[in-house]
Structure formats: C-alpha cells, structure tokens
Amino acid sequence: MGVFDNSILSLWCHGSQHCLQLVKENLSSVRESASFFLGLISVIVWVVAEIPQIITNYRTKSTEGLSLTFLVTWIIGDVFNLVGCLLEPATLLTQLYMAVVRTLAKDLGLYTIITLALGLQTMYYGHLYPQLKYKRQLKVETFAKTGQGEKGSDAEQSIENSNRNFSPSSPIPLPACPRRISTGSGLFYQSARYLSKSHTPTAGSILAQKMTSTSTTALDSIQESLLGSAIATQSAPAPRMKNTLCLVSTLTFLGVINLLQQLNKNINLMGTNPRQQLVIHVGRKLFQVGDDQLLKTDVSGGSSIGTFLGWAMTFVYLGGRLPQICLNIRRGHVEGLNPLMFMFAVLGNSTYVASILVISLDWPKIKPNLPWLVDAGGCVLLDFFILMQFIYFRSFDRPSPVNLAISTKLSKKYEHKTELVNGDYCQLINCYNHWRGDHRSKRK
Numbered sequence: 001m002g003v004f005d006n007s008i009l010s011l012w013c014h015g016s017q018h019c020l021q022l023v024k025e026n027l028s029s030v031r032e033s034a035s036f037f038l039g040l041i042s043v044i045v046w047v048v049a050e051i052p053q054i055i056t057n058y059r060t061k062s063t064e065g066l067s068l069t070f071l072v073t074w075i076i077g078d079v080f081n082l083v084g085c086l087l088e089p090a091t092l093l094t095q096l097y098m099a100v101v102r103t104l105a106k107d108l109g110l111y112t113i114i115t116l117a118l119g120l121q122t123m124y125y126g127h128l129y130p131q132l133k134y135k136r137q138l139k140v141e142t143f144a145k146t147g148q149g150e151k152g153s154d155a156e157q158s159i160e161n162s163n164r165n166f167s168p169s170s171p172i173p174l175p176a177c178p179r180r181i182s183t184g185s186g187l188f189y190q191s192a193r194y195l196s197k198s199h200t201p202t203a204g205s206i207l208a209q210k211m212t213s214t215s216t217t218a219l220d221s222i223q224e225s226l227l228g229s230a231i232a233t234q235s236a237p238a239p240r241m242k243n244t245l246c247l248v249s250t251l252t253f254l255g256v257i258n259l260l261q262q263l264n265k266n267i268n269l270m271g272t273n274p275r276q277q278l279v280i281h282v283g284r285k286l287f288q289v290g291d292d293q294l295l296k297t298d299v300s301g302g303s304s305i306g307t308f309l310g311w312a313m314t315f316v317y318l319g320g321r322l323p324q325i326c327l328n329i330r331r332g333h334v335e336g337l338n339p340l341m342f343m344f345a346v347l348g349n350s351t352y353v354a355s356i357l358v359i360s361l362d363w364p365k366i367k368p369n370l371p372w373l374v375d376a377g378g379c380v381l382l383d384f385f386i387l388m389q390f391i392y393f394r395s396f397d398r399p400s401p402v403n404l405a406i407s408t409k410l411s412k413k414y415e416h417k418t419e420l421v422n423g424d425y426c427q428l429i430n431c432y433n434h435w436r437g438d439h440r441s442k443r444k
C-alpha cells in the first residue's frame with residue numbers, strides 16, 4: 001500500500017491503529033476480489049472476441065479484410081505470453097481461486113485455439129475456397145453448355161484445360177473490365193469482396209465462354225489480357241500460405257508441449273506439498289495475487305527469461321497491429337473486418353490492465369507486470385486507432401453525388417461492352433480511366 005493510501009487511511013481512522021488494520025485488511029481483500037473479477041471479464045471477453053470476425057468471414061466467404069500477419073503475430077505473441085507467464089512467478093494463484101481456475105484450466109489457451117481457428121479459416125477462404133468454387137462453377141457451366149448427356153470425363157477435361165491457362169493458385173477470378181488500369185493488388189482485394197457477393201460472372205464463366213463459343217474478339221482480347229494480369233497478381237499468396245501454415249502448426253505444437261509440461265509439474269507440486277498453491281496460467285497473467293504474494297515475488301525476483309519473453313510478446317502483439325492498420329489504409333476501406341473484434345479487444349485489454357493496477361500502484365508491484373501492462377495499454381491505443389479507421393472509412397468513403405453521376409454515365413456507355421458491377425468502386429475507376437483514355441486519344 002502506498003504512502004498516499006496510508007496517509008488517507010490514517011486521516012480517515014483518526015490515527016487509530018485498530019481501525020487502520022481493519023480497513024487495510026478489508027481493502028486488500030476488496031482489491032483482490034476486484035482484480036479477480038476484472039481478470040475474469042478480460043478472459044471471457046478474449047474468448048469471445050474473435051467470434052464476430054469468424055462469423056463475418058463465414059458470411060462473406062472471404063477473409064481479405066483481415067491481415068494474415070496480424071493473426072500470425074497474435075499466435076506467436078500467445079506462445080511468448082504463455083512461456084513468459086510460466087517462467088514469471090508473479091502469476092501464482094490463491095487457493096481461493098482454485099475452483100474457478102480448475103474450470104478455466106480446461107479452457108487453457110482457449111483464445112489461442114480460437115485465433116488458430118481464425119487463422120485456418122483465413123487460409124481456407126483465402127486459398128482453398130476460391131479454387132473449389134471455381135472448379136465447381138466450371139463443372140456446372142460445362143454441364144450446362146454441353147447438355148445433361150455430357151460425360152463427367154469431358155467436364156474434368158475442360159477443368160484441366162482451363163487450369164492450364166489459369167493458375168491453380170489464383171484464388172479470385174476477375175470480371176471483364178478494360179485492362180488499362182489497376183493491375184495492382186488493390187484490384188485483387190477489391191474484386192474478391194465484390195465477386196463473392198455480386199452477380200458478376202466469374203472468370204470461370206468467361207473461360208467457359210471462351211472455350212465453347214465464338215465470342216466477340218474485342219471483348220475476348222480484353223478478357224484474355226486481364227486474366228493474364230490476374231494470374232500475375234494473384235498467384236503470389238501460394239507460398240506465403242504454405243509458410244504460414246507451417247509456422248502456425250509448429251507454434252501450436254510447441255505451445256501444447258509446453259502447456260502439458262507445466263500442467264504435469266503443477267500436479268506434481270500439488271501432490272508433494274498440499275500447502276503449495278497451484279500455479280496455473282491462463283495464457284495471460286490473468287489472476288493477480290494479493291499484496292503479500294506480490295511482495296514475495298519481488299523478494300525472490302522474477303525470471304529474467306520470463307521478463308524477456310514478456311517484452312518479446314509485447315513487441316510482437318503491438319507490431320502485429322501495424323500490418324492491419326496498413327492493410328486498411330492500402331485498401332481504403334474496412335470491409336470484411338468486424339469492428340466488434342476490436343471493441344472486444346479494447347475491453348479485454350483495459351479490464352486486464354485494470355485487474356493489475358487495482359491491486360496496487362506501487363512500483364515494486366507493478367514492475368514484474370510491466371511488459372503485460374505496456375502490451376495491453378499499447379494495444380488499447382492501437383485498437384482505438386483501428387476503430388477510428390472504421391469511422392473514417394465508413395463516413396468519408398461514401399460515393400459522392402459526382403461519383404454517382406459518373407457511375408450512371410459510365411454504366412450506360414459501357415453496358416454493351418462490359419458488365420459493370422453495381423457499386424463496385426474499383427470497376428468504376430477502371431472504366432472511368434478507360435473512358436478518359438478514349439477521350440484523350442480522340443482529341444489527339
């Protein structure tokens with residue numbers, strides 16, 4: 001208890017030692033309970049935090065709004081966090097919390113598992129799903145074109161043919177649109193989102209048309225060149241996906257091994273010394289302990305490896321937000337990202353900080369928790385920034401009346417040439433630039 005607290009208490013108790021003692025005892029148990037409940041809220045919030053994003057991904061059948069690097073840093077950070085907690089003795093649990101902890105122990109690292117599920121989902125929708133969808137669509141279209149009597153082998157053959165022309169790692173087929181403009185990743189990101197929702201024909205149907213009909217040469221050449229650039233821009237994620245998958249499985253494996261070892265150790269400790277308090281770490285330094293235990297920790301000193309890992313975790317967690325912020329800026333919108341995940345993260349991190357600070361504001365007690373405090377506090381700030389991006393992009397990114405007017409004009413001009421995706425800003429820009437190009441060349 002700090003000097004400030006002491007002087008307030010002695011004023012309140014009019015200097016009576018008995019009163020002082022009584023108030024101190026009650027206060028410390030109140031603080032411990034408050035810390036415990038704040039910590040509990042934090043864990044519960046973290047367990048549900050990623051569910052809204054999982055639902056969004058499932059609904060949109062896409063994970064392009066979420067930075068994969070951000071997810072990977074979360075998983076790496078969780079491993080550092082876990083090992084750091086195991087090595088940092090400031091996370092002892094009091095006997096009082098054991099009942100709750102036993103239940104929570106079953107969910108040990110639950111949010112890490114949920115993050116892993118989110119990671120796997122990202123890989124599925126980013127890589128596997130578009131391929132499956134594309135193949136399925138090709139099959140359906142081939143059947144439709146060649147009639148029901150067509151043999152399955154023919155359909156397979158057409159798929160194979162088209163795969164030769166179209167990179168198998170190319171996840172999202174692009175719609176027909178003048179090629180002149182954006183061949184960069186922006187187009188890839190934008191189109192993926194709209195294609196998953198819109199009725200725009202996919203490249204599958206374009207290819208099917210190319211293979212089976214004698215379509216107009218002008219449009220074909222545009223499509224052909226566009227698909228060429230699409231392959232160039234889209235085939236890049238394949239090795240990255242593999243590496244990420246590899247990294248994630250290695251980290252999970254290491255995490256699980258570590259966890260099992262620690263649990264084993266704890267159970268042994270319990271067996272040999274019933275008075276020994278159970279040490280269970282719930283992925284984060286969730287449960288803080290009373291003043292006396294913290295003091296003991298200070299005397300014995302924390303593990304320097306634990307502290308080092310704590311700081312490593314802090315940098316990884318904080319650094320992980322940057323790719324997400326950059327991705328939002330690069331895309332110019334936050335579609336596909338669920339703000340609830342960041343709101344939960346703010347809540348989870350702030351209740352966590354509060355659970356530590358409510359125990360004591362004294363430096364010797366804060367010191368061992370510093371990496372965890374900096375991490376949670378820093379993440380709150382960065383998540384606020386991301387939430388600001390939501391507000392910014394959602395309120396300032398609506399098409400202006402001028403854009404809408406251009407859009408209408410362009411859709412009329414190009415309806416016979418291309419199929420403009422309704423509301424697809426990227427398509428609009430493509431066509432607009434093309435239109436401008438036409439005008440310029442006419443003037444010359």
Ligand SMILES: NC(=[NH2+])NCCC[C@H](N)C(=O)O
Binds near residue numbers: 074
């Ligand atoms: N997989 C998780 N959700 N881990 C929790 C991460 C906590 C960390 N303070 C952050 O906000 O990044």
